[in-house]
Amino acid sequence: MWGFIYxxxxxxxxxxxxxxxxxYDPTGGKYTVQWDGxxxxxxxxxxxxxxxxxxxxxxxxxxxxxxxYGLVVYLHxxxxxxxxxxxxxxxxxxxxxxxxxxxxxxxxxxxEAHPDANVYTQSAEIRDSIPFVLAEAERLGYPxxxxxxxxxxxxxxxxxxxxxRDAGTSPVPVKLVFGAVGxxxxxxxxxxxxxxxxxHPKAVDPSGDYSGMAGLFYAMSGxxxxxxxxxxxxxxxAVKDISAAMWVDENSPPSVHAYGAWDRVQxxxxxxxxDAALTxxxxxxxxxxxxxxxxxxxxxxxxxxxxxxxxxxxxARYLG
Amino acid sequence: MTLTRKRLVILAxxxxxxxxxxxxxxxxxxxxxxxxxxxxxxxx
Numbered sequence: 001m002w003g004f005i006y007x008x009x010x011x012x013x014x015x016x017x018x019x020x021x022x023x024y025d026p027t028g029g030k031y032t033v034q035w036d037g038x039x040x041x042x043x044x045x046x047x048x049x050x051x052x053x054x055x056x057x058x059x060x061x062x063x064x065x066x067x068x069y070g071l072v073v074y075l076h077x078x079x080x081x082x083x084x085x086x087x088x089x090x091x092x093x094x095x096x097x098x099x100x101x102x103x104x105x106x107x108x109x110x111x112e113a114h115p116d117a118n119v120y121t122q123s124a125e126i127r128d129s130i131p132f133v134l135a136e137a138e139r140l141g142y143p144x145x146x147x148x149x150x151x152x153x154x155x156x157x158x159x160x161x162x163x164x165r166d167a168g169t170s171p172v173p174v175k176l177v178f179g180a181v182g183x184x185x186x187x188x189x190x191x192x193x194x195x196x197x198x199x200h201p202k203a204v205d206p207s208g209d210y211s212g213m214a215g216l217f218y219a220m221s222g223x224x225x226x227x228x229x230x231x232x233x234x235x236x237x238a239v240k241d242i243s244a245a246m247w248v249d250e251n252s253p254p255s256v257h258a259y260g261a262w263d264r265v266q267x268x269x270x271x272x273x274x275d276a277a278l279t280x281x282x283x284x285x286x287x288x289x290x291x292x293x294x295x296x297x298x299x300x301x302x303x304x305x306x307x308x309x310x311x312x313x314x315x316a317r318y319l320g
Numbered sequence: 321m322t323l324t325r326k327r328l329v330i331l332a333x334x335x336x337x338x339x340x341x342x343x344x345x346x347x348x349x350x351x352x353x354x355x356x357x358x359x360x361x362x363x364x
Contacts, residue, residue, distance in 0.1 A: 294355025
C-alpha cells in the first residue's frame with residue numbers, strides 16, 4: 001500500500017509543481033483587474049477597414065467627461081500568423097483601469113487565407129487604423145490628444161514600426177512605445193544566431209547556404225530577397241520597411257523594451273541594435289534583458305516585475 | 321525511529337523530489353520551445 005501512496009504523492013507533487021511553474025504570476029496579481037462597470041466599458045469589434053480582420057476593441061475608463069485622454073494601443077502576439085486582440089484582455093483592462101483609453105487592434109494574419117499578408121501590410125493596417133480608433137473614441141465621448149503604442153512579440157514589432165517609422169503620420173503625438181520580444185530588425189548575422197548561445201555568436205560563413213533565411217525575410221517583408229542579396233548586403237534596403245530599429249532617430253518616443261537572451265523564436269541580437277540605436281540618438285529608454293529566458297520571458301521573475309514597473313513608470317511620466 | 325515515522329520521512333522526500341522534478345520538467349519543456357537556461361534565473 002505504501003508503494004502506491006509514494007507513487008501517488010510523487011505524481012501529484014510533480015503535476016502541481018509543473019502547473020505552478022506554468023501559472024505563477026511574479027507580480028502577485030498587481031496587474032490583474034477585477035473588471036466591472038466601475039472600472040470601464042468595453043466596445044468590441046469596431047471596424048476600421050474592409051478586411052475581415054480590420055476590427056478593434058475599445059476599453060473606455062469609467063471616469064468619462066475629462067477634457068482629453070491618453071490612448072494606449074496594445075497589439076497582440078502570434079508570430080504574424082495567429083492570435084487575436086481578445087488574448088490581451090487582461091493588459092487592456094489594466095491600462096483602462098489606469099485611466100487610459102485602451103485599444104486592441106486585429107490585423108490580417110499571414111496564412112492560406114491571406115498569403116499576401118506580411119509584416120509590412122500588417123504595419124500599414126495598424127497605421128491606417130489609428131484615425132478610426134481616435135474617431136470612435138471621440139464619438140463615444142473620449143477625445144484623445146496623445147498615445148502610446150505597445151504589444152507583445154509580433155504585436156511589439158508592429159507597435160515599434162508605428163512609433164519609430166509611422167509616428168509622423170499619427171493624428172496625435174506618439175509619446176511612448178513599450179513591449180517585449182518583438183523582432184526589431186533583420187540582419188543576417190543576427191538571425192543565423194537565433195536560439196544560439198548569446199555569449200558566443202557564430203559569424204556569417206561567406207560560402208554558407210542561407211536561402212532559408214532569404215525565404216524567411218521574403219515572407220516577412222513581402223519583397224523578393226535572394227541569397228545573392230544576402231551576400232552583397234542589398235537585402236537591408238528590402239527589409240528596412242519592417243525593421244523598426246532602422247527608423248529610430250532623435251525624435252523617437254521614449255521606449256521600454258524587454259527581451260530574452262536565449263530567444264528561439266526571434267533573434268535576440270537584433271534587440272541589441274535597437275538598444276544601440278536608442279542610446280545613440282539619446283532616446284530615453286529601458287532595455288531589459290532577461291538573461292536566463294527565451295521568447296516567453298519565463299525564467300526571470302524579478303526582471304518581469306521590473307519590466308512592468310518600468311512600463312508603469314514610463315506611462316505616468318510620458319503619457320500622463 | 322518507528323516504521324511509521326520512516327514511511328512519513330520517505331513520503332516527504334518523495335513529495336519534494338516530485339515537486340523539484342515537475343518544475344524542472346516544465347522549465348525544460350518551455351526552454352525547448354522558447355529558449356532559456358535550465359538552472360539560472362528564479363527558483364519558482
